[in-house]
Amino acid sequence: xxxxxxxxxxxxxxxxxxxxxxxxxxxxxxxxxxxxxxxxxxxxxxxxxxxxxxxxxxxxxxxxxxxxxxxxxxxxxxxxxxxxxxxxxxxxxxxxxxxxxxxxxxxxxxxxxxxxxxxxxxxxxxxxxxxxxxxxxxxxxxxxxxxxxxxxxxxxxxxxxxxxxxxxxxxxxxxxxxxxxxxxxxxxxxxxxxxxxxxxxxxxxxxxxxxxxxxxxxxxxxxxxxxxxxxxxxxxxxxxxxxxxxxxxxxxxxxxxxxxxxxxxxxxxxxxxxxxxxxxxxxxxxxxxxxxxxxxxxxxxxxxxxxxxxxxxxxxxxxxxxxxxxxxxxxxxxxxxxxxxxxxxxxxxxxxxxxxxxxxxxxxx
Amino acid sequence: xxxxxxxxxxxxxxxxxxxxxxxxxxxxxxxxxxxxxxxxxxxxxxxxxxxxxxxxxxxxxxxxxxxxxxxxxxxxxxxxxxxxxxxxxxxxxxxxxxxxxxxxxxxxxxxxxxxxxxxxxxxxxxxxxxxxxxxxxxxxxxxxxxxxxxxxxxxxxxxxxxxxxxxxxxxxxxxxxxxxxxxxxxxxxxxxxxxxxxxxxxxxxxxxxxxxxxxxxxxxxxxxxxxxxxxxxxxxxxxxxxxxxxxxxxxxxxxxxxxxxxxxxxxxxxxxxxxxxxxxxxxxxxxxxxxxxxxxxxxxxxxxxxxxxxxxxxxxxxxxxxxxxxxxxxxxxxxxxxxxxxxxxxxxxxxxxxxxxxxxxxxxxxxxxxxxxxxxxxxxxxxxxxxxxxxxxxxxxxxxxxxxxxxxxxxxxxxxxxxxxxxxxxxxxxxxxxxxxxxxxxxxxxxxxxxxxxxxxxxxxxxxxxxxxxxxxxxxxxxxxxxxxxxxxxxxxxxxxxxxxxxxxxxxxxxxxx
Numbered sequence: 080x081x082x083x084x085x086x087x088x089x090x091x092x093x094x095x096x097x098x099x100x101x102x103x104x105x106x107x108x109x110x111x112x113x114x115x116x117x118x119x120x121x122x123x124x125x126x127x128x129x130x131x132x133x134x135x136x137x138x139x140x141x142x143x144x145x146x147x148x149x150x151x152x153x154x155x156x157x158x159x160x161x162x163x164x165x166x167x168x169x170x171x172x173x174x175x176x177x178x179x180x181x182x183x184x185x186x187x188x189x190x191x192x193x194x195x196x197x198x199x200x201x202x203x204x205x206x207x208x209x210x211x212x213x214x215x216x217x218x219x220x221x222x223x224x225x226x227x228x229x230x231x232x233x234x235x236x237x238x239x240x241x242x243x244x245x246x247x248x249x250x251x252x253x254x255x256x257x258x259x260x261x262x263x264x265x266x267x268x269x270x271x272x273x274x275x276x277x278x279x280x281x282x283x284x285x286x287x288x289x290x291x292x293x294x295x296x297x298x299x300x301x302x303x304x305x306x307x308x309x310x311x312x313x314x315x316x317x318x319x320x321x322x323x324x325x326x327x328x329x330x331x332x333x334x335x336x337x338x339x340x341x342x343x344x345x346x347x348x349x350x351x352x353x354x355x356x357x358x359x360x361x362x363x364x365x366x367x368x369x370x371x372x373x374x375x376x377x378x379x380x381x382x383x384x385x386x387x388x389x390x391x392x393x394x395x396x397x398x399x400x401x402x403x404x405x406x407x408x409x410x411x412x413x414x415x416x417x418x419x420x421x422x423x424x425x426x427x428x429x430x431x432x433x434x435x436x437x438x439x440x441x442x443x444x
Numbered sequence: 445x446x447x448x449x450x451x452x453x454x455x456x457x458x459x460x461x462x463x464x465x466x467x468x469x470x471x472x473x474x475x476x477x478x479x480x481x482x483x484x485x486x487x488x489x490x491x492x493x494x495x496x497x498x499x500x501x502x503x504x505x506x507x508x509x510x511x512x513x514x515x516x517x518x519x520x521x522x523x524x525x526x527x528x529x530x531x532x533x534x535x536x537x538x539x540x541x542x543x544x545x546x547x548x549x550x551x552x553x554x555x556x557x558x559x560x561x562x563x564x565x566x567x568x569x570x571x572x573x574x575x576x577x578x579x580x581x582x583x584x585x586x587x588x589x590x591x592x593x594x595x596x597x598x599x600x601x602x603x604x605x606x607x608x609x610x611x612x613x614x615x616x617x618x619x620x621x622x623x624x625x626x627x628x629x630x631x632x633x634x635x636x637x638x639x640x641x642x643x644x645x646x647x648x649x650x651x652x653x654x655x656x657x658x659x660x661x662x663x664x665x666x667x668x669x670x671x672x673x674x675x676x677x678x679x680x681x682x683x684x685x686x687x688x689x690x691x692x693x694x695x696x697x698x699x700x701x702x703x704x705x706x707x708x709x710x711x712x713x714x715x716x717x718x719x720x721x722x723x724x725x726x727x728x729x730x731x732x733x734x735x736x737x738x739x740x741x742x743x744x745x746x747x748x749x750x751x752x753x754x755x756x757x758x759x760x761x762x763x764x765x766x767x768x769x770x771x772x773x774x775x776x777x778x779x780x781x782x783x784x785x786x787x788x789x790x791x792x793x794x795x796x797x798x799x800x801x802x803x804x805x806x807x808x809x810x811x812x813x814x815x816x817x818x819x820x821x822x823x824x825x826x827x828x829x830x831x832x833x834x835x836x837x838x839x840x841x842x843x844x845x846x847x848x849x850x851x852x853x854x855x856x857x858x859x860x861x862x863x864x865x866x867x868x869x870x871x872x873x874x875x876x877x878x879x880x881x882x883x884x885x886x887x888x889x890x891x892x893x894x895x896x897x898x899x900x901x902x903x904x905x906x907x908x909x910x911x912x913x914x915x916x917x918x919x920x921x922x923x924x925x926x927x928x929x930x931x932x933x934x935x936x937x938x939x940x941x942x943x944x945x946x947x948x949x950x951x952x953x954x955x956x957x958x
Contacts, residue, residue: 113749114637117546154568156635157600159538198540240537241573267537267567324837400837 088128089197089207089295094120096298101193102389103297103311104290106378108361109190109216110148110155111391118160119194122201129197130206132182134281134288142179143208143276144172146196147186149259150269155191158269161240165199168238168273171246175234176275184208184276186223188290189216189361190391207291214287214409215378217421218360220259221252224409225276227417228285235259236273239266287409307387308402317406318437320365320372321345321354322384325399330358341381341395343403354403356381358392363426365405373405374428376412376421377435380404407435449504451671452882453490454702454875455479455512455656460486461878462494464505469709469883473497474875483514484659491663505669507952510660511676511698511881518652519645519696519746522550526592527557528626528647529585532640533607534565534573534599541637543597544644548747555648557591560584564607565599568893568941573599576607582618593647594619597628597640603893605629624650631693633891634943638751645748646693653692657685674918674952678754680705680736680880681887681949684918696745697754702880704729704736704755707848709883710870716846717839717864719831720876721853723765724779726831728758728838730845735927735949760834762827764853768796770815773822775830789816796820798827802855828858836863850876886920887927887949888913894942902944903929910948924950 089097098116101109123129137143146168148155169180183203185196188211200207212223235247235255245262249255263270276286297314304310312319323345330339338359345352354372357364362379365372373379381390384400411417413434419425422432449472454461456479463474475493479486487510495502518524530543543559544552562580565573585594594615601608608627615625626647632639660673675688678697688695700720707718708731720727730737736755744750765779765788780787780795787793789800790809796816801824803809804817812820839845847864849857850873859867872879890909894902907926914924928947 114541117637118540121541121545156638158567159636160540161536162539163536164540242536267569267571267573 087131087292089123089131089291090128091120091123093295094123094197096302097197097291097295098194098298099301099388100294100296100298101188101190102391103301103315103380103382104188104193104214104294104378105190105216105389105391106361106380107216107358107390107392107395108218109187109192109391111394112191112194114155114159115191115194115198119198119201122198126201126204129200131209131291132206133209134286137182137208137278137281139278141181141278142176143182143184143278143281144169144180145184145186145212145274145276146199146271147192148195148269148271150263154268158240158267160195160271161242162202163242164238164240164271166203167242167244168236168271169203169205171236171238171244172273172275175236175246180205182206182208184286185211185291186272186274187211187213187216188294189213192216193291193294208281208286209291210281210286210288211290212286214290214412215376216361219252220256222421222425223252224287224411225280225285226252226420227411227414228280228283229416230280230285233275237262237270239270241266287411301387304387308382308384308404311382311387311404315404315406316437317404318373318435320379320403320405321349321352322347322402323349323352323354323400325395325397325401328395328397343401346400356403357428358395359426360392362392364423364428364430365403371430371433373435374423374430374432375426376408376417376432378406378408405435406437448506449498449501450882451491451494451505451508452702452706452878452880453487453508453510453660454699454877454881455483455486455510455514456699456877460490461875462490463872463875463878463882464494464498465879465882471872471879472501474872474878476875482659483656484662487659488663488666491667495667502669505671507672507674508660508664508669509674509676509682509881509884510656511702511877512656512695513699514656514695515649515652515692516696516699516745518649519551519748522554522746524652524655525554525648526651527590528555528644529557529588529591529594530559530640530644531581531584531594531596531611532559532561532598533563533576533596533601533611535561535563537565537573537599538636543640545637546749547641551746551748555644558584558588564611565601566604566607568600568603570604576610578614581611581614585615585619593624593626593650595626595628595640595643595647597636597643599636600634601627601629602632602634602639602891631691632751633945634893635751638749641748642693642750645745645750646691649692650689653689653695657689661685674884676702676881676884679738679887679947680755680884681914682884682918682952683886687917693750698881699877700727700729700757701736701755702877702884703727703850704731704880705734705883706876706878706880707850707870707873708734710850710872710876710879711846711848711868713846713848713868716848716868717835718848718850719835719857721849721851721856722763723781723784723853724761724763726760726762726834726851726853726856728760728834729755730838733927756838758834758838760830762798762830762856764797764799764856766798766827768798768801768819768823770796770819773819773826775823775827796823798823798856799853801827827856831857832862835861839863849873885949886914886918886924886952887947888915888917888919889928889945889947891943891945894944896942899942899944902942903946906944906946907948910946914948914950918952919948919950920952924948
């Protein structure tokens with residue numbers, strides 16, 4: 080059913096790298112990758128490697144489905160997916176569009192949602208598209224490349240771990256967010272969601288290309304290096320904002336989201352510096368002496384200073400030795416509409432967006 | 445005047461240590477004996493040596509506490525494990541992750557008698573996932589080709605435990621009242637895979653637990669002692685022997701916990717960083733309000749991820765036997781281990797080690813070449829740096845915490861450590877584990893999910909459950925108290941939800957805790 084001539088596949092040797100890389104692009108959100116890494120390993124062991132196809136390799140005969148899980152990471156530890164859950168979603172989409180689905184695309188490459196689609200594709204015998212709708216993780220259904228491209232809101236299908244299936248025809252992304260959230264709560268806090276992506280829209284620039292292979296590449300660099308943080312800086316073209324230790328983590332939960340900040344005190348060459356990172360589900364703004372260093376939609380990721388492993392916002396703890404990395408977002412997010420959807424004001428921060436540039440020495444300008 | 449003395453025993457992989465404490469906490473006697481394959485021999489030798497030293501006062505021994513790595517070793521070596529029938533309640537949810545998914549194949553082979561995903565389980569708000577399938581459970585058990593124990597894990601059972609209890613009654617009714625059953629809500633917190641893993645390990649360890657508990661009881665009987673016996677668990681608290689027989693997985697991690705509490709007790713501190721320096725590794729832990737700080741990250745035992753309570757321990761590959769690179773002075777990953785008395789330079793061998801680096805610094809080692817001497821000095825400085833950085837990491841930004849040094853390689857720790865307060869080196873630090881067992885408290889922990897508005901009621905309810913667990917573990921009902929409350933917000937639900945986790949602990953009933 081899927082592409083027999085896929086140029087490359089995702090096999091067992093890529094799973095740890097994909098998980099590590101997706102966690103880096105998660106910018107603190109998107110769900111912890113531990114469980115999705117296990118699921119992907121199990122499915123590839125059972126069903127074999129998964130073809131990874133580029134956007135330009137799609138043909139008019141392909142039908143692409145976008146998939147992600149939504150819900151609270153904490154609840155996700157208990158409410159795990161059912162074996163037939165992803166296939167139920169695929170079948171419901173097929174029933175609606177009247178043809179076979181051939182390819183799965185992750186809605187967001189960041190966090191567990193960048194990893195699990197590979198497991199679902201393995202079981203369903205589908206290919207994975209080397210692209211996503213965010214190039215990172217974002218918390219809302221409105222924050223997608225397809226929304227930047229002003230594609231009409233198509234259908235959305237949701238399915239929970241019990242087997243309940245819903246077909247939604249929302250009028251726009253904001254209503255999708257509201258209804259999907261209500262269904263997720265009724266389903267016990269976690270549900271899978273799918274949408275339909277037209278091949279011509281994908282090829283006309285409505286998706287962010289190459290993000291799956293990029294996550295795997297970043298993961299291989301990270302896991303294969305004796306100096307993981309330096310390797311990340313190099314492969315991402317990132318600025319190393321600070322190396323230090325977490326001296327304060329403040330967190331409150333309001334409106335279904337976590338909000339807070341983490342304060343990092345520099346060590347070594349960064350001694351006497353203090354950097355604060357504003358967090359919600361993701362890391363959103365980095366400040367020093369009241370000045371904004373970097374803000375959303377540019378990417379800010381906190382990693383363990385020894386292992387280079389990304390630390391998700393819910394796992395930030397006082398005393399951790401960390402490095403804070405930042406690098407530029409996809410150009411799509413820097414357009415007027417991109418910034419309207421995902422700039423600092425979209426997250427409640429009253430600051431202007433200043434694009435991050437990284438010099439050859441890695442410093443922020 | 446009778447029954448005032450406490451004996452702590454630590455059965456390690458190499459040595460079985462024992463100490464006797466009086467009610468004031470003074471170490472009256474201590475011994476170190478080789479651990480034997482049958483466990484009993486080592487315990488017998490240690491207890492006899494100790495009792496001989498106590499002489500007349502042996503009649504005053506009121507309680508004996510045992511800490512052991514026996515269960516850990518059984519898992520790591522895949523030996524003496526029981527075969528477990530595994531039931532998960534909550535199908536079809538979570539069926540993407542069959543029981544024992546992700547276990548090393550040889551361990552799964554050794555442990556799994558069969559598994560079933562069946563009806564039952566709850567959502568976060570208590571709504572049932574699917575009806576319990578009583579006939580299906582009976583059929584599953586009847587269809588198995590024998591099993592030693594049953595593990596039952598229901599989705600969200602830590603919040604809604606009644607169903608697992610109902611299934612336990614059903615199993616006893618159908619397969620006989622003597623069938624050993626492990627219930628997940630009694631073993632672990634939220635996180636269905638990790639809790640299920642711990643529950644299955646617990647069920648697989650019943651036989652091992654019987655052997656060790658019986659070994660202790662046999663030796664106590666042989667010696668005609670009328671003492672009460674206890675086991676130490678992961679977090680430095682004790683459980684009664686029959687409780688340990690039901691929850692053997694809780695003994696995993698008792699080694700580090702005992703070492704942390706023993707070191708703190710010997711040095712007289714309530715808040716401290718502890719470093720236990722052995723031949724191959726150094727283990728650091730933190731004492732907060734007399735208890736070892738627990739880890740928040742999933743812990744692996746023998747390749748299996750679990751989420752039960754464990755002390756937060758940082759292990760460094762640094763010990764007295766660590767081999768030094770003669771060219772660069774880098775302390776390596778290798779250690780000469782127990783061969784140190786032949787291989788180290790100090791003992792006439794040819795391998796430079798960190799023991800030699802320390803001996804050179806205090807003048808006990810002389811006559812080495814200038815190159816080797818330079819390498820040893822570099823190695824000592826690097827070891828100090830790594831210890832300092834590890835101490836700072838574990839103290840989580842709190843400066844001035846006392847640093848307590850125990851273990852045979854304690855000389856590697858300098859007398860002044862940046863960021864730490866006083867460096868303490870208690871006498872009898874070499875048997876800190878056994879001392880930790882001798883002074884452990886009885887404790888219990890309970891978790892609950894709630895709305896933010898019901899936070900105080902939830903903490904109270906979880907507190908009551910924790911107190912009950914502590915009393916069940918042997919604590920004096922009059923002196924048990926809440927010692928820890930953890931709160932975790934859960935985002936993304938329309939109603940903000942909170943997880944509260946409460947721990948209670950107290951001195952053992954009947955006898956004053958030293």
